Amino acid sequence: MRSIKERTNRLGQEEDQEFSMHDDLMFDVAVVGAGPAGLAFTRSLAGAGLTVVLIEGQDEAALRDPAFDGREIALTHNSIRLLKSLDAWDRIPAQDISDLREARVLDGGSPFALTFDAGGADRLGVLIPNHLIRRALFEVVEGQPGVTLMAGRRVATCVVQGAAPRGRVVLDDGATIRAKLIVAADSRFSGVRDQLGVGVEMNRLGRSMMVCRMRHDQAHGHVATEWFDHRQTVALLPVADSQERVSSVVITLAAPAIADLMRLSPQAFAVEMERRLKGRLTGLELIGTRHAYPLATTWSRRFAGEGFALIGDAAVGMHPVTAHGFNLGLRGQETLAKVLKSARGGDIGSERVLARYERDHRLASWPLYQGTNALVRLFTEETPPARLARGAALRAGQATAPFKRVVKRMLTA
Ligand SMILES: Cc1cc2nc3c(=O)[nH]c(=O)nc-3n(C[C@H](O)[C@H](O)[C@H](O)COP(=O)(O)OP(=O)(O)OC[C@H]3O[C@@H](n4cnc5c(N)ncnc54)[C@H](O)[C@@H]3O)c2cc1C
Incomplete structure (x- = not known):
């Protein structure tokens, strides 16, 4: 993974203002949010021959060594299998599992x-502490070729329009990124989802x-x-x-x-x-x-469309009572990565390609989302x-x- 710190740190300086306005940074995929879903998805794209920029509001030190956040994540057998396939499982200390x-x-x-x-x-x-899952996933993404990290930056605006690359993301420091596909992994309160005009049931x-x-x-x-x-x-x-x-x-x-x-x-x-x-x-x-x-x-009205896709909590924000949130997020990112890989050089941002992710992940999520909400109503x-x-x-x-x-x-x- 390449850090873009040097270049983008310079963007704030006066002599680079013109450069920042005219020299957009180009990528195949822009992932917003280096939480567990964004990190896992980035890792799933390894070997796909795609350039990926990972944009995260927290700074690099916090990503490398995340603080304990109280969450103990119950993982299913399928999620364990997925973390193994992403090379993250062995990086979680056995004594913490x-x-x-x-x-x-x-x-x-x-x-x-x-x-x-x-x-x-x-x-x-x-059960595994959330911060250790994040740390393990960051470690594997850190060594990944083709990935550029922009940490300590937040997305200011975000649009999808015109011909490929359709996505345009402007960061809070003025840097502009163009990408064929924008992937929102920025939590259940996703700002990117709002910017893209995707409705949500909250x-x-x-x-x-x-x-x-x-x-x-x-x-x-x-x-x-x-x-x-x-x-x-x-x-x-x-x-x-x-x-x-x-x-x-x-x-x-x-x-x-x-x-x-x-x-x-x-x-x-x-x-x-x-x-x-x-x-x-x-x-x-x-x-x-x-x-x-x-x-x-939260339940997003769409999980994908022309030039964009939503993963993790940005797609479905589950009630934690049935412990499905991250398990479902892991499943969804795997589905999206498979869809992109199967496009084999085609337009990864086209709605036609992304429709399979939209359909498959909705089918997998809907029963769990509705079942969990019904359980919460019954028991509260x-x-x-x-x-x-x-x-x-x-x-x-x-x-x-x-x-x-x-x-x-x-x-x-
Ligand atoms: C108490 C609790 C217990 C839970 N227990 C379980 C469990 O047992 N099992 C389970 O499967 N799930 C569980 N979950 C759910 C699980 O924690 C979430 O599903 C998971 O963290 C979602 O990951 P994410 O990457 O989609 O989002 P997040 O973890 O919310 O990460 C989003 C990332 O995006 C970044 N970001 C946000 N906005 C911007 C922006 N504009 N620009 C740049 N970066 C941005 C944030 O800084 C953050 O790093 C639990 C949740 C809670 C609250």
């Missing part, structure tokens, strides 16, 4: 649990999710628990730890209540969480930082009929082998 052997879903104070075990497999999936849920690591007395046994309690949802995720006494604690509440939790001292926070967990874990101690994420789900509705319905749903789910098979296939596929 936590096996997921069983998942339990609990409803309120009911002792009943819907459980999913690994069956014949050794594990349902794995549901701001008014709730936030707080994530942090906590030490506790009980061993977690590599079991993940999703507990839909009244007015709060709690997930306890097993973190890799030799004594199995560290979990990622994920709590979803109304946004102001999360803000209150964030303000508590570490000691007061531990006391409050023990109260909220109602004895499920004791001896709680906060390890490291707390992170809050406002919850919004507080009316007595809704509470009855979810108790019944859990029991029916546990008793229905095909249902459990489908859910398990989703977890382990």
Whole structure:
């Protein structure tokens, strides 16, 4: 990967103003956003003979060594396979990978649990801290020929028009990039999507999710628990730890209540969480930082069109409760990369070529997006009929082998 730092640093200087206006930088593909989806996609294009510019708002140091962001990403077997094929898997330290052997879903104070075990497999999936996935993907992209990184720059404007190369991206420092294809990987609140005039169905849920690591007395046994309690949802995720006494604690509440939790001292926070967990874990101690994420789900009206494509959260912003966001993002970027490679020298920005990505990724995403949203509605509705319905749903789910098979296939596929 070539860094364009020297050249673009000069763009801000007076003598280069004219140069910056007239000398557009030309690439086959401009990827906006070096999050996990943008990085994975860039890597998937290795060997395709395409020049790629990767534009990212964060600076290079933050990409090379991303800070812990609280997210522990549950990865399916398919995602593990994909990370291996991208040469990223071996760059994630083995001691930071936590096996997921069983998942339990609990409803309120009911002792009943819907459980999913690994069956014949050794594990349902794995949990890996998000920043380590980002770091591993950055490492593989860093050595990739044909890739130019423009870090510490944000996209100011972005249009697709005229004949190829149709894409024109102007950065906040005035640099202009021309590309046959613009790929938006700039999060569920994608500015590029807006600039390109792509509509989005966005549901701001008014709730936030707080994530942090906590030490506790009980061993977690590599079991993940999703507990839909009244007015709060709690997930306890097993973190890799030799004594199995560290979990990622994920709590979803109304946004102001999360803000209150964030303000508590570490000691007061531990006391409050023990109260909220109602004895499920004791001896709680906060390890490291707390992170809050406002919850919004998004579904883009289009995933691709003439000269552009959307990947990762920019295409589909899943509710994190079913842990599908990045798994789906990985799948989508693989689909898009295959479509571009199969164009074999044809126009990679043409709507005709990109239609296959649009169709295939929509088909793969729609059931997961709708299914997850239905689950969230069922489990967060507080009316007595809704509470009855979810108790019944859990029991029916546990008793229905095909249902459990489908859910398990989703977890382990
Ligand atoms: C609490 C939590 C738990 C989760 N757990 C799971 C899980 O268990 N399993 C799972 O599969 N998924 C999970 N997810 C979802 C997963 O984190 C996301 O799907 C994933 O991070 C999306 O990656 P992305 O690259 O599309 O977007 P992002 O990670 O949002 O990255 C977008 C990048 O674009 C950059 N950017 C934005 N705008 C611009 C601009 N204008 N110019 C330049 N750069 C820009 C940003 O700096 C950022 O680096 C979870 C999410 C949360 C919040």
